[in-house]
Amino acid sequence: MLKILKYSFYDLMRSRWSYVYFLFYLILGFVLLFLNNDVDKAVITLMNIIIVLTPLIGTIFGVMYYYNSREFTELLLAQPINRSKIFMGQYLGISISLTLSLVLGLGIPFVLYGLFKSAAIFNFSLLLLVGAFLNFIFVALSYNIALSTENKIKGFGYAILMWLFLAVIYDGIFLISLVVFNSYPLDKFSLAATMFNPIDLSRILILLKLDISALLGYTGAVFRKFFGTNFGMLISMGVLVLWVVLPVLRMNLKLRKKDF
Amino acid sequence: MIEFKNLHKRFGKLVVLDGLDLDISKGGIFAILGPNGSGKTTLIKCLLGMVIPNKGDIIFEKKSVLRQWAYRDNLNYLPQIANFPPNLTVIELINMVKNLRPKTANSEELIELFGLKSFLDKKLGNLSGGTKQKVNIVLAFMFDSDLIVLDEPTNGLDPIALIQLKKMIQKEKDKGKTILITTHIMSFVDEVADEIVFLLDGKIYFKGTIDALKKQTNNDNLEHAIANLIAKQYA
Numbered sequence: 001m002l003k004i005l006k007y008s009f010y011d012l013m014r015s016r017w018s019y020v021y022f023l024f025y026l027i028l029g030f031v032l033l034f035l036n037n038d039v040d041k042a043v044i045t046l047m048n049i050i051i052v053l054t055p056l057i058g059t060i061f062g063v064m065y066y067y068n069s070r071e072f073t074e075l076l077l078a079q080p081i082n083r084s085k086i087f088m089g090q091y092l093g094i095s096i097s098l099t100l101s102l103v104l105g106l107g108i109p110f111v112l113y114g115l116f117k118s119a120a121i122f123n124f125s126l127l128l129l130v131g132a133f134l135n136f137i138f139v140a141l142s143y144n145i146a147l148s149t150e151n152k153i154k155g156f157g158y159a160i161l162m163w164l165f166l167a168v169i170y171d172g173i174f175l176i177s178l179v180v181f182n183s184y185p186l187d188k189f190s191l192a193a194t195m196f197n198p199i200d201l202s203r204i205l206i207l208l209k210l211d212i213s214a215l216l217g218y219t220g221a222v223f224r225k226f227f228g229t230n231f232g233m234l235i236s237m238g239v240l241v242l243w244v245v246l247p248v249l250r251m252n253l254k255l256r257k258k259d260f
Numbered sequence: 261m262i263e264f265k266n267l268h269k270r271f272g273k274l275v276v277l278d279g280l281d282l283d284i285s286k287g288g289i290f291a292i293l294g295p296n297g298s299g300k301t302t303l304i305k306c307l308l309g310m311v312i313p314n315k316g317d318i319i320f321e322k323k324s325v326l327r328q329w330a331y332r333d334n335l336n337y338l339p340q341i342a343n344f345p346p347n348l349t350v351i352e353l354i355n356m357v358k359n360l361r362p363k364t365a366n367s368e369e370l371i372e373l374f375g376l377k378s379f380l381d382k383k384l385g386n387l388s389g390g391t392k393q394k395v396n397i398v399l400a401f402m403f404d405s406d407l408i409v410l411d412e413p414t415n416g417l418d419p420i421a422l423i424q425l426k427k428m429i430q431k432e433k434d435k436g437k438t439i440l441i442t443t444h445i446m447s448f449v450d451e452v453a454d455e456i457v458f459l460l461d462g463k464i465y466f467k468g469t470i471d472a473l474k475k476q477t478n479n480d481n482l483e484h485a486i487a488n489l490i491a492k493q494y495a
Binding site: 003004007010011012014015069070071072074075076077078079080081082083256257258259260 | 271305308309310311312327329330331332333335337339341342343344345347348352356357359360361362399
């Protein structure tokens with residue numbers, strides 16, 4: 001598996017898009033820092049961007065890589081290697097290379113700016129950790145979609161729809177339901193609803209850490225009231241791990257029956 | 261050496277293999293023929309473990325291959341469409357496949373034979389279709405395995421490469437290896453194959469030597485003899 005991982009990783013590291021992605025974060029980091037002149041504020045702005053963008057990029061890279069390397073995967077499948085190792089290797093290769101683009105792209109400007117002397121270092125690390133989680137989650141989700149959809153165009157469509165749903169539509173439905181059912185106690189419902197969306201969950205996780213109540217919103221406030229800051233972070237972290245583990249499990253199940 | 265037992269495979273409503281039974285003995289060149297969509301590639305992919313049959317079993321060297329993977333160390337496969345990661349160079353790809361298999365490989369000789377030396381440092385994305393197929397052939401032949409499976413090996417090859425390929429197939433056969441080939445080029449079959457396996461409607465319609473086929477169809481020309489078999493399906 002490590003060999004496959006290594007080659008997928010090299011392959012991606014050499015593609016133009018990894019650099020575009022890296023440069024984007026690099027420029028974003030510099031611009032934010034020099035416009036804001038404040039590491040804390042830059043972290044908040046970054047959060048809003050990372051939470052929407054990393055899932056999108058993870059989704060697109062995941063489906064793109066799967067469909068583009070289909071014939072090559074066939075070649076690998078004919079080698080004496082376990083099926084699930086091939087796909088796990090590819091999956092980890094994509095996720096790690098995307099995470100590296102994120103960490104290096106944002107890390108360099110922040111370190112140059114003097115991150116290590118600032119108190120924001122923990123907030124910033126958490127931000128990167130959540131970004132990494134989102135990469136692993138959305139690459140896994142998109143791989144699931146790609147594995148279940150033969151048609152490339154359809155696969156792309158479903159993957160983008162999934163992102164759109166989790167990043168935008170989900171919140172909308174959530175808000176509407178809060179408004180419509182506002183005469184009922186909604187604490188439990190909204191708690192559960194956040195768990196089912198990794199993007200919401202990451203947002204809450206970061207906001208809990210940043211401790212900005214004004215930005216927490218309804219779910220965040222409920223979350224904090226219910227779990228407290230530390231326990232809340234632990235819970236949300238745990239659910240994020242589940243969000244990685246479950247799609248990976250389903251990927252392996254799907255692989256057992258899949259024809260290539 | 262290989263035994264397909266009552267193999268069934270459906271894709272949705274489409275029945276591709278319908279209770280296929282086939283025995284392939286060790287040594288020799290077997291051409292798997294059949295009209296388009298007769299299940300040639302599916303049959304091969306079942307053997308390789310890429311397609312999972314609905315029913316039936318495949319025995320390779322006395323062991324069932326279903327859900328196994330280690331047996332693939334003793335077979336080489338040349339896929340139909342050669343499409344490699346565009347960002348890797350030829351030599352990196354060759355080294356990668358070598359790295360993935362515990363066996364030793366003799367790639368240098370093959371690289372020389374197909375004149376790929378000047379392409380080694382080129383990225384795979386920039387190669388022409390024929391050159392990719394040559395790389396594909398190098399990957400398939402560089403290991404010493406008892407079974408070699410070739411899916412449309414002649415695709416896009418220039419005449420010189422084609423001659424080399426035929427020589428190589430002959431050489432492997434002389435070493436006592438079993439070679440399965442699917443192709444639509446009958447002259448190629450006529451030249452290299454020892455036995456023909458003809459698939460129709462997901463079953464084996466004919467299995468035997470080329471001469472036996474010619475005799476059975478009363479045709480001296482292999483192309484016409486095969487056409488004769490296919491025509492029965494259209495009728």
